[in-house]
Amino acid sequence: MSKANTVNERRRARVRRSIQKAANGRPRLSVHRTSQHIYAQVIDDKAGNTLAAASSLEKTLRESLKTGADTAAASAIGKLIAERALAAGITSVVFDRGSFLYHGRVKALAEAAREGGLEF
Template identity: 90%
Template sequence: MAKAKTGNERRRARVRRSIMKAANGRPRLSVHRTSQHIYAQVIDDGVGQTVAAASSLEKPLREGLKTGADVAAASAIGKLIAERAIAAGITKVVFDRGSFLYHGRVKALAEAAREGGLEF
């Protein structure tokens, strides 16, 4: 018997399903946040490979930020992931917020990635 999905799992599946329909072959910018850190990666689903990644765990960012769990850290990660994606030759992505609401740190990361040159 299949295990019932929780609310977060249902929301994540719904968001992922809708962005796969709208992607048209574009890679997705996937965001994951925890209570202490934030992570972002650009994933090419056609090949199943991560093209670029950034997180608040990286040593240069940890030294420069007060904490990895605030809006300042999220915007720094957004700028960094945009730089790395553009260096890899990707300018257009589709935003995958996962099960997280588009608010606070997730929104700050997305806006910083847009300012960094990514289109979504």
């Protein structure tokens, strides 16, 4: 395993530990980004299932977005995940950025989700 993978795994574990302490039964808004796309899921860790999901791979978004790898795509995913979570009856979540820094696309997704009505 390379040193970069080890650092990312340690950061992910550190973030996950702090999220579990602060969750208080709230679902987790998990964000994953790659070089070409961004994904978001609202996960109930107690039941172990996904309550809402959105990604830049969805057909309606692929047609309307220039690319899935910019802040415009991230904000569109943030609004969509907030809309789907509210439709599922979820208003408050805890934000899980994974091993990614709260900057750029991850920050744009989080801010759009807040504007869409999610509280975290």
